[in-house]
Amino acid sequence: MEKEFVFGHQNPDTDAIGTAIAFSYLQNKLGYNTEAVALGEPNDETAYALKKFGFKAPRVIKEAAPEVKAVMLVDHNEPQQSVSDIDKVKVTHVVDHHRIMNFNTADPLYYRAEPKGCTSTIVWKMFNENNVEIPEKLAGLMLSAIISDTLLLKSPTTTDEDKEAVEALAKIAGVDYKEYGLAMLKAGTNIDDKSEEDLIDLDAKSFELNGHNVRVAQINVVDLADALKRKEDFLKAMEASSKDNNYDMFMLLITNILDSDSEALVVGSDETKALFEKAFNTKLEDSEVKLPGVVSRKKQVVPPLTDAFNA
Amino acid sequence: MEKEFVFGHQNPDTDAIGTAIAFSYLQNKLGYNTEAVALGEPNDETAYALKKFGFKAPRVIKEAAPEVKAVMLVDHNEPQQSVSDIDKVKVTHVVDHHRIMNFNTADPLYYRAEPKGCTSTIVWKMFNENNVEIPEKLAGLMLSAIISDTLLLKSPTTTDEDKEAVEALAKIAGVDYKEYGLAMLKAGTNIDDKSEEDLIDLDAKSFELNGHNVRVAQINVVDLADALKRKEDFLKAMEASSKDNNYDMFMLLITNILDSDSEALVVGSDETKALFEKAFNTKLEDSEVKLPGVVSRKKQVVPPLTDAFNA
Numbered sequence: 295m296e297k298e299f300v301f302g303h304q305n306p307d308t309d310a311i312g313t314a315i316a317f318s319y320l321q322n323k324l325g326y327n328t329e330a331v332a333l334g335e336p337n338d339e340t341a342y343a344l345k346k347f348g349f350k351a352p353r354v355i356k357e358a359a360p361e362v363k364a365v366m367l368v369d370h371n372e373p374q375q376s377v378s379d380i381d382k383v384k385v386t387h388v389v390d391h392h393r394i395m396n397f398n399t400a401d402p403l404y405y406r407a408e409p410k411g412c413t414s415t416i417v418w419k420m421f422n423e424n425n426v427e428i429p430e431k432l433a434g435l436m437l438s439a440i441i442s443d444t445l446l447l448k449s450p451t452t453t454d455e456d457k458e459a460v461e462a463l464a465k466i467a468g469v470d471y472k473e474y475g476l477a478m479l480k481a482g483t484n485i486d487d488k489s490e491e492d493l494i495d496l497d498a499k500s501f502e503l504n505g506h507n508v509r510v511a512q513i514n515v516v517d518l519a520d521a522l523k524r525k526e527d528f529l530k531a532m533e534a535s536s537k538d539n540n541y542d543m544f545m546l547l548i549t550n551i552l553d554s555d556s557e558a559l560v561v562g563s564d565e566t567k568a569l570f571e572k573a574f575n576t577k578l579e580d581s582e583v584k585l586p587g588v589v590s591r592k593k594q595v596v597p598p599l600t601d602a603f604n605a
Numbered sequence: 606m607e608k609e610f611v612f613g614h615q616n617p618d619t620d621a622i623g624t625a626i627a628f629s630y631l632q633n634k635l636g637y638n639t640e641a642v643a644l645g646e647p648n649d650e651t652a653y654a655l656k657k658f659g660f661k662a663p664r665v666i667k668e669a670a671p672e673v674k675a676v677m678l679v680d681h682n683e684p685q686q687s688v689s690d691i692d693k694v695k696v697t698h699v700v701d702h703h704r705i706m707n708f709n710t711a712d713p714l715y716y717r718a719e720p721k722g723c724t725s726t727i728v729w730k731m732f733n734e735n736n737v738e739i740p741e742k743l744a745g746l747m748l749s750a751i752i753s754d755t756l757l758l759k760s761p762t763t764t765d766e767d768k769e770a771v772e773a774l775a776k777i778a779g780v781d782y783k784e785y786g787l788a789m790l791k792a793g794t795n796i797d798d799k800s801e802e803d804l805i806d807l808d809a810k811s812f813e814l815n816g817h818n819v820r821v822a823q824i825n826v827v828d829l830a831d832a833l834k835r836k837e838d839f840l841k842a843m844e845a846s847s848k849d850n851n852y853d854m855f856m857l858l859i860t861n862i863l864d865s866d867s868e869a870l871v872v873g874s875d876e877t878k879a880l881f882e883k884a885f886n887t888k889l890e891d892s893e894v895k896l897p898g899v900v901s902r903k904k905q906v907v908p909p910l911t912d913a914f915n916a
Contacts, residue, residue, distance in 0.1 A: 391713055399704045400911045402720035402903065409713035423734050592713065600711040 295327040298386065299355065299362050301377065302413075303370035304333045305498050308340040308442035308478075311352060312435040313368045313413040316428075317389055320417060321366065323426045328366065331355045333377055337496055339482025339514075343438035346478070347431040347467070358383045369413040371397040374500045389416055392592055396502065411456040412443035418459040434467035441475035442482075445514075448554050451593045479551050483516050490524060490531040494546055501596060503603035506542040506566060509535070510591050510599075514551045521548050522557060522582075529581055532561045542566050549589050556585045573602035606638040609697060610666065610673050612688065613724075614681035615644045616809050619651040619753035619789075622663060623746040624679045624724040627739075628700055631728060632677065634737045639677065642666045644688055648807055650793025650825075654749035657789070658742040658778070669694045680724040682708040685811050700727055703903055707813065722767040723754035729770040745778035752786035753793075756825075759865050762904045790862050794827050801835060801842040805857055812907060814914035817853040817877060820846070821902055821910075825862045832859050833868060833893075840892055843872045853877050860900050867896045884913035 300318040302310025311332050318330035332352040336344060344351055358365050359382035366387035372395045373380050387404040388397075391413050408416050414436040421428050428436070440460050444452040447460060464471040485493055498511035515521045532544040543562030550556070559582055560570050567578060576583050588594045611629040613621020622643050629641035643663040647655060655662055669676050670693035677698035683706045684691050698715040699708075702724050719727050725747040732739050739747070751771050755763040758771060775782040796804055809822035826832045843855040854873030861867070870893055871881050878889060887894050899905045 393710045393712055394705070394714070394716065395709045397708075398706050400908055400915075401704055402702055403705070403718060404720065405705065405716050405718035407714060407716035409715065597711050604711075 295325070296364070297327045297329060297362055298364045298366055299358055300328045300330045300366040300368060300387075301333055301352075301355070302368050303375040303499065305496060306332050306334050306340065307337065307497055308343055309413050309439040310369045311336055311340050312343065312439035312442075313389070313417055314352060315349060316414060316417050316432055316436050316439075317366065317368050317387075317420075319429075319432055320421055320424070320426055321387070324424060329353075337482060338484060339442060339478055340438075342478050342481035343435060343442075346474070347434035347438070349431070349435060368417075371395070371407075372501070373397065374502070389413055389420070391416065393596065410453050411447075411449060411451040412440040412459075414439035414443075414463075415453070415456045415459040418463065419455070428463070428466055430467055433463040434469060437463040437467055437469070437471060437474075438478055441471065441478060445549075445551055445554065445589055446472065446475045446479065449590050449593075450587075451590045479514065480516065483514050483551065485513060485515060485521060490527040491535070494528065494531050494535060494544075499591070500541070501599070503600055506603055507540055508566070508599065508603075509539070509541040509544045510547065510595055511545070512547040512549060512591055514549050516550065516552055518548060518550050518555070518557055525559065525582065528559055529561060532559065536561060543570065545570065545595070547585070547588070547591065547595065554587060554589050556588045558583050558585050558588075569602045570599070572605075573598040606636070607675070608638045608640060608673055609675045609677055610669055611639045611641045611677040611679060611698075612644055612663075612666070613679050614686040614810065616807060617643050617645050617651070618648065618808055619654055620724050620750040621680045622647055622651050623654065623750035623753075624700070624728055625663065626660060627725060627728050627743055627747050627750075628677065628679050628698075628731075630740075630743055631732055631735070631737055632698070635735060640664075648793060649795060650753060650789055651749075653789050653792035654746060654753075657785070658745035658749070660742070660746060679728075682706070682718075683812070684708070685813070700724055700731070702727065704907070721764050722758075722760060722762040723751040723770075725750035725754075726764070726767045726770040729774065730766070739774070739777055741778055744774040745780060748774040748778055748780070748782060748785075749789055752782065752789060756860075756862055756865065756900055757783065757786045757790065760901045760904075761898075762901045790825065791827065794825050794862065796824060796826060796832060801838045802846070805839065805842050805846060805855075810902070811852070812910070814911055817914055818851055819877070819910065819914075820850070820852040820855045821858065821906055822856070823858040823860060823902055825860050827861065827863055829859060829861050829866070829868055836870065836893065839870055840872055843870065847872060854881065856881065856906070858896070858899070858902065858906065865898060865900050867899045869894050869896050869899075880913045881910070883916075884909040 314330040318328045330352045357379045358377045359379045364384040364386045390407045494511045501508045536544045543566035546559040548557045625641040629639045668690045669688045670690045675695040675697045701718045805822045812819045847855045854877035857870040859868045
């Protein structure tokens with residue numbers, strides 16, 4: 295069978311990379327010929343999880359079409375979040391937990407989306423449905439993905455099935471998921487050795503909102519005040535990136551993983567900033583606003599922005 | 606829990622109606638509150654299947670929003686094939702076996718697509734995955750849907766899982782599927798008592814192909830020559846419908862279910878007719894052409910048309 299790539303979104307996180315490895319393993323067991331690849335290098339948190347469970351980082355690809363005719367997507371579907379030449383390959387499978395947007399195909403395909411906290415929770419169900427055993431180390435990697443996406447089951451995106459998956463995968467992997475999970479999340483919060491330009495791009499996604507090109511980036515920290523000392527430099531980097539990439543709005547969500555609160559920085563036109571304020575029923579002060587309890591871009595940021603931009 | 610509608614596409618066939626009833630039953634067992642409805646009256650074949658297994662035709666709705674806030678779609682996803690006010694309700698679930706096109710949501714949802722011959726095959730898998738027993742009569746209805754969509758497992762869309770599902774469902778329903786299936790298919794081939802206007806609308810779907818509005822209708826018969834005696838009247842009806850609905854091309858596929866061959870009638874602009882000829886590498890003669898072995902709109906008509914219109 296001809297080889298297909300399996301990969302997650304650009305600026306990959308632990309779900310994008312861990313679930314690509316897990317889904318590729320499952321599909322190969324089911325008779326496909328796949329290779330898990332990535333659209334970028336692992337971040338510090340993902341590197342910590344890969345090392346802990348003995349995986350090498352997947353090979354980074356810039357284009358798919360020179361090597362394969364068909365691909366399988368995990369943890370994303372929107373073309374602008376995918377590989378640069380996604381329009382040149384056929385998508386045969388998608389496993390995802392996001393909204394569906396601008397995803398069009400010429401042929402029928404396998405598409406499995408569920409509104410769960412993490413794509414690995416859905417892949418865990420698929421292992422069970424197909425009676426495929428999950429190896430110990432792979433269970434650890436899938437566990438890491440769920441801990442990452444749900445901030446240790448504390449994000450409002452967390453469902454009962456995410457909790458079940460975490461319990462089951464922690465048992466297979468033989469780890470105390472609370473202890474391991476906190477260590478893994480903390481490994482992703484060191485921002486001191488990174489430039490503002492890098493930090494606003496590490497976990498950033500683009501969304502087309504009613505014709506507007508909107509960028510939403512997120513950084514996890516353990517000390518908000520410490521991160522906000524770099525506010526002016528973050529804003530400069532966001533302005534520059536918006537100019538270079540034609541973003542109509544750039545929002546940076548800085549999330550304290552210990553108490554699940556966020557501070558948002560926003561740059562953009564007066565129009566888009568007004569839409570941001572309407573979306574969150576708040577007022578930006580000097581490009582900044584507190585968003586208490588907001589930790590999920592998917593569930594707490596994109597839907598209100600979508601509503602505000604479409605109103 | 607607030608009620609949701611479950612329904613298939615406009616101009617419903619046995620899959621659209623039968624699978625809506627089956628998926629609604631499954632979802633209610635899983636704790637949802639749903640009602641299976643339809644976007645049109647059952648055709649003769651579907652009426653035969655409903656009667657055989659003791660079901661009433663689902664209530665026909667024109668709009669969803671006056672009654673519910675959320676809906677579940679089966680056997681379609683393209684907005685122009687769905688309820689007229691689909692943009693006013695939230696889609697929470699989709700089960701489908703078609704390409705994905707122009708289907709966009711603000712929020713994550715359940716989406717289950719597989720390239721199987723029939724949506725009921727996927728729903729049969731979901732019953733099994735969730736350990737929900739399929740009642741005898743419902744098994745008969747799901748069996749009818751698979752027989753209808755796969756022309757008794759002879760269409761090239763047929764997969765091994767469709768065959769497994771037919772065997773399993775026929776056993777539960779207690780019917781000889783070959784004997785019952787042929788009788789059901791024949792019940793849908795009586796075109797004598799219907800006008801050309803009705804016949805070209807019974808099983809018709811619209812597709813947006815690179816900015817062109819393309820209509821593809823299909824009729825099942827047991828005698829092609831007999832059906833083609835009405836060719837001039839079919840063409841007149843297709844021309845009139847194209848004018849009323851701004852179709853750039855109208856294709857009618859007349860399929861002999863006994864030998865799995867089709868004859869196509871095509872009206873449209875010179876440009877779209879040329880694209881049709883390119884898609885099938887053939888020449889229309891007096892708006893007509895033989896398409897030997899072509900029985901599946903989804904697998905044998907839409908993909909080559911899509912390629913030709915996009916080239």
